[in-house]
Amino acid sequence: MKIKYKIALYYTLSASLMLIAFAALAYYFSSKSRRAEYLERLEYRARSIANVIIEDGHVKVDLLRKLDRTTFQDLYKETILVYNPEYDLLYSNLKDTTIRTHRSLLDYIKQNKLYSNIKNSGEQVGVYYTEGDVSVIVIVSSFDKYGFQNLQNLRQILLIELITAVAILVGVGYFFARKMMQPIDKLVQQVDKINASNMLDTQVAVKGKDEIAMLGANFNTMLQRLGNSFDLQKSFVSNASHELRTPLAAIISQLQVSLSKERTKEEYQTLLISVLEDAENLSDLSNGLLQLAQSELNQEQFVFNNIRIDELLMDMANLIRLKQKTPGKVDIQFVKVPENELLVTCFGNESLLKVLFLNLVDNACKFSPDSSAHMSIDFFTQYITVQIKNQGPVIPSGEINKVFEPFYRGENAHQTRGHGLGLSICKKIVQIHNGHITVTSTVEEGTTFTVLLPHL
Structure with missing residues (x-):
């Protein structure tokens, strides 16, 4: 499924579920409010009946019958039962109907003064009313016809609104999803046109800040x-x-x-x-x-340990003698003596560091008239500094930035055996160790390669 369809689907589902939840809550609270309101109305009805039939310390049921024949009854399917405290039926508006009221219900009303219940046929309320020395039990039940009709109408309205809202949400969700995915579709079309031959000449259009x-x-x-x-x-x-x-x-x-x-x-x-x-x-x-x-590999693919750079440089003279046919002279000196060996210790790969300094010393010896190289080691707050100098031919200023490129050989190197790989390897190794390498070349000072490596 495409992303725009997923966006439209998820948007429609989430919004629809939210609307359904709101509609269900609205219907639930409306139903609860109707029930509470109608029970309150029945309670008021029962108390009004009790108040009417008690007069001058007597229960006058005839007055209730008279009112019942006129306008007193205005509730749908209303049932009125009046009992005295001895549970004798004093009045009922039901005709030709056997009346059975459980004694437990009458006991409950008499004890708690108020009773309410919801039945399939409607709501029922009973009150125990006392005025002076006279008490009666009035039970009123009725069916809230108009309230249930209103709830049914509300349910139909909510259902129609939900169906309409879901249909609109589907259209709106698809429209916005398509609108949102247009930049990505354009990006895909542009990327599809890119290949190895036009990679540098082609770029995707970038608009906005999203x-x-x-x-x-x-x-x-x-x-x-x-x-x-x-x-x-x-x-x-x-x-x-x-x-x-x-x-x-x-x-x-x-x-x-x-x-x-x-x-x-x-x-x-x-x-x-x-x-x-x-x-x-x-x-x-x-x-x-x-x-x-090997130098192109990532740092994570090498085993790193604590390496003493001064001890590593001490081996350079022997390694140069083994590599070159003519013995080379390698001098090493400390600019200042370290008080702590950690100042001249680097976290790195020993094999790569040997290749780094061996290449630099080998280059210095090859280009030096007397096959000699001079090394110095120093340390600062964060870095170990190693300099390799020789008095060979000066590197032209126009070539000084190219000496670290693979296979590049300057004009002064054509008479010397080599392939232009050593310095590029050195630069890669220094970068793997999070260091820096630079070169300077002057007539007075000769050529100097400076390597900065972070110490512990």
Whole structure:
């Protein structure tokens, strides 16, 4: 079932139930009011009869008979019974009818002075009336013909009104539900036209400040993010394919040339060394792509522990020596000595942090003329600060904001082996740890990468 039909249905049901409840309450209170009013009328009737027939200390039933023959009886199907305190019937307006009144009822009236009851044939009221030394029991019963007719008319009117109101509610509910769903229908139509090719060029129309407008605005933001992700993915696949193709083509071409004729032992050694370099280049690229893919994962998918950053940096010299063929020189110093080890402890993933600093130190050593890198560690109120410096070629100011993009390599990096993945991996790892990474490059100071990581 469509939402607009659900809205119309729920609106009609809730409003109808409310109207039915109001109508039932109106009928109930009207019926209760009619009954109370008629019983009060019968009580007044009984007391009036008792007051009429007691005169000068005697019960004058003849006067009541005379009044009964004239205008005294004006209630529908009225029955009047008058008893003395000894329960002798003094008067009855019923003719040719056997009268039986239970003694228990008369006892009750005499004891409680007032009795009222509702029967199928109507309402009945009995009073014990005393004037001077004379007392009588008067029982009056009657059927409220006009009151029940009014209730029946009220019931019919309420029923007709309910049927009419429900019919109107169905129409009004559908009209408003359709009106409310029009923006969503338009949004669905616009979204249906969006595909991967026109994602960045298409946006849904946003009008107003309601929840649907907020949905449209958020959807446009999501489209922008998806479009950027698709472009980044296309660029990544294109660059990765190109970078993978180059070493593979070099290996294949060298092997094909070597197989074209017999070679000397020295020529084969030279060829194998060249192929080994291309294979190592291919291995570095594969590892870089794997690390970049891992760095794209969410923080929740990594195991985080308390990591001492100073101890992690102490291992960088040994790791660089194992990674590079030529020994690199790595210096590390503390700007100030921490009084508490928590000031240099970060809540993070040890493997990712090793990749982060290893890439930065490896870059510093590769671009430094003497294959050296200088590291310093400091701490502030919230962050641990690690700086990696080298005296290599200056990064041009126009390229300083692009060095963290995947596969981007500046003009000063063309003579150095690499694929442009290391710094982009570093940025992803820093973001996973809720930190920041920046780079500055000047002739006087060299190139400095600054990493800020929150400490405990």
